[in-house]
Amino acid sequence: MKKRYSREKKHRSGEIPTGSFSDIAFLLIIYFLVATTLVKVKTITADLPAGEKTSQPQSDKTPIVNLRGAEVFLNDKKVTMDALNERLAALELAAQDPSKRVVMLESARGTPYENYFQALAAISAHDGVVAIVEEDE
Numbered sequence: 001m002k003k004r005y006s007r008e009k010k011h012r013s014g015e016i017p018t019g020s021f022s023d024i025a026f027l028l029i030i031y032f033l034v035a036t037t038l039v040k041v042k043t044i045t046a047d048l049p050a051g052e053k054t055s056q057p058q059s060d061k062t063p064i065v066n067l068r069g070a071e072v073f074l075n076d077k078k079v080t081m082d083a084l085n086e087r088l089a090a091l092e093l094a095a096q097d098p099s100k101r102v103v104m105l106e107s108a109r110g111t112p113y114e115n116y117f118q119a120l121a122a123i124s125a126h127d128g129v130v131a132i133v134e135e136d137e
Contacts, residue, residue: 063091063128064104065119067111072119081115085122094127103128 065084066073073079074087093101103123107116123130 062102062104063088064106065123067105067107067115067119069108069110070112070115072115081118081122084119085126088122088126088128091126091128098129101127101129102131104131104133106133 064073064075066076071078072081072084074084079087088103093103105119105123120130
């Protein structure tokens with residue numbers, strides 16, 4: 001006798017198997033915990049002066065930090081980063097009137113970002129207000 005194949009399709013349930021979802025989620029969490037590196041970002045907080053032009057000219061005694069490549073100049077005298085920190089500490093900017101705490105920061109094209117960041121951090125650490133000088137094009 002010949003077997004007859006039923007033409008009826010097997011009915012499948014409409015449920016999605018979710019038994020292994022929690023295992024997959026757990027493995028993904030472990031993977032991202034192992035693969036991720038946690039780096040503490042070094043930041044500084046700096047007070048920037050308002051961008052408004054005033055009628056009174058800037059004082060001649062305003063310190064000017066000039067960055068030219070890897071070299072640092074304070075009032076046109078070449079200094080190291082340590083000497084810059086010492087001279088900014090000697091200015092006692094925290095005791096000054098807020099309008100006299102301004103330190104001009106000029107940077108030439110090609111200056112390494114690390115030098116710029118260190119100079120900005122030094123000025124901010126001594127309670128100076130950073131005024132960034134931009135070139136007019």
